[in-house]
Amino acid sequence: MSKFDIKDILANYDKNNLTIATVCSHSSLQIFNGAKKEGFNTIGIAVGEKRKFYDAFPLAKPDEFIIVDNYKEIFSLTDELAEKNSIIIPHGSFVEYLGPKNFLNLELPTFGNRNVLMWESDRNKEREWLEGSNLTMPMEIKNPKDIDIPVIVKYHGAKGGKGFFIAKTYEEFKQRIDKNKSFTIQEFVLGTRYYLHYFYSPIRENAYKLSKGSLQLLSMDRRDETTIDEVQRLGSIQELEEIGIHPTFVVTGNIPIVIRESLLPKVFSMGERVVEKSLKLFGGIIGSFCLETVVTETLDFKVFEISARIVAGTNPYASGSPYSEYIQNNLSTGRRIAQEIKFAAKHDILHEILS
Numbered sequence: 001m002s003k004f005d006i007k008d009i010l011a012n013y014d015k016n017n018l019t020i021a022t023v024c025s026h027s028s029l030q031i032f033n034g035a036k037k038e039g040f041n042t043i044g045i046a047v048g049e050k051r052k053f054y055d056a057f058p059l060a061k062p063d064e065f066i067i068v069d070n071y072k073e074i075f076s077l078t079d080e081l082a083e084k085n086s087i088i089i090p091h092g093s094f095v096e097y098l099g100p101k102n103f104l105n106l107e108l109p110t111f112g113n114r115n116v117l118m119w120e121s122d123r124n125k126e127r128e129w130l131e132g133s134n135l136t137m138p139m140e141i142k143n144p145k146d147i148d149i150p151v152i153v154k155y156h157g158a159k160g161g162k163g164f165f166i167a168k169t170y171e172e173f174k175q176r177i178d179k180n181k182s183f184t185i186q187e188f189v190l191g192t193r194y195y196l197h198y199f200y201s202p203i204r205e206n207a208y209k210l211s212k213g214s215l216q217l218l219s220m221d222r223r224d225e226t227t228i229d230e231v232q233r234l235g236s237i238q239e240l241e242e243i244g245i246h247p248t249f250v251v252t253g254n255i256p257i258v259i260r261e262s263l264l265p266k267v268f269s270m271g272e273r274v275v276e277k278s279l280k281l282f283g284g285i286i287g288s289f290c291l292e293t294v295v296t297e298t299l300d301f302k303v304f305e306i307s308a309r310i311v312a313g314t315n316p317y318a319s320g321s322p323y324s325e326y327i328q329n330n331l332s333t334g335r336r337i338a339q340e341i342k343f344a345a346k347h348d349i350l351h352e353i354l355s
């Protein structure tokens with residue numbers, strides 16, 4: 001995949017003096033806080049100017065800021081970051097701002113397996129992977145004329161649910177669709193949403209065992225999405241649509257949640273199958289990942305998306321979650337990432353978790 005060998009870069013690194021670096025946004029407070037707890041140096045890459053609000057959070061403020069005019073400038077900083085033994089922790093905004101293709105060419109050790117990108121960013125490949133893992137996804141409707149159930153229309157590349165809309169008929173679809181954009185039509189699954197945050201380690205055997213390594217469940221959340229999650233305060237969706245107000249799906253925050261305990265075997269089994277399939281398809285989804293699901297009234301999971309790195313839904317758990325508390329006190333996903341790097345550095349196997 002990449003034109004460079006991560007092992008060559010790592011060969012020049014001082015493994016006892018590693019730095020964890022990420023872009024100042026998304027889940028960076030948690031990443032820096034977790035890294036500090038594990039004794040790493042930290043660098044925050046910020047666009048424009050130093051983010052002043054970090055001063056208000058001393059335990060999550062990076063030791064050093066690098067200010068760039070735009071994210072692409074990170075490419076001119078790779079030597080400087082490598083000299084500081086930097087390991088990049090990618091998060092959703094990092095990949096988004098840099099652009100997936102650029103991200104693949106970033107010549108710095110990066111936590112996780114970058115090969116996952118092509119399986120995650122292409123909705124057809126994502127479906128091949130998830131359905132190949134025997135997960136149930138919402139039905140896809142290829143021809144808008146076939147809409148005879150409520151559907152959600154998703155524009156490609158529209159992050160954070162922007163522009164998505166619900167249609168119940170072909171007529172409604174026609175009224176709302178922006179033909180200039182490519183889109184997918186999915187069955188709108190009725191149920192409750194759970195965003196499941198896993199951590200897969202190919203190098204540790206001390207959790208839910210897989211064919212290689214082991215799996216943890218660190219937390220789960222529900223996204224708070226405006227306006228869909230509050231629109232009913234004003235009237236029924238139907239009433240509002242009649243006067244031209246349509247619900248939207250823009251993420252504004254995250255709400256902590258737990259799932260009924262009897263569903264945990266299913267939760268682990270789904271995570272297991274996704275990881276096992278990923279090992280076969282592209283060498284494994286390493287580190288944190290999230291399955292975005294709806295649980296139906298028959299207690300079945302429908303998975304509408306996978307995110308292959310730390311997601312912002314882990315942010316409510318800076319000091320641990322009702323699940324991570326059964327692993328270790330104060331274990332956030334950011335801290336778990338730092339621990340994985342520390343363990344790999346100690347055993348000289350960083351190349352197994354970085355790409």
Ligand code: ATP
Binds near residue numbers: 186189225249305
């Ligand atoms: P991200 O990449 O940030 O995860 P996205 O823009 O790719 O988001 P999705 O996560 O696919 O978008 O969907 C956005 C929101 O729309 C979800 O959080 C959920 O509330 C709702 N949603 C998505 N798919 C379905 C579905 N099939 N049925 C019901 N609701 C859905």
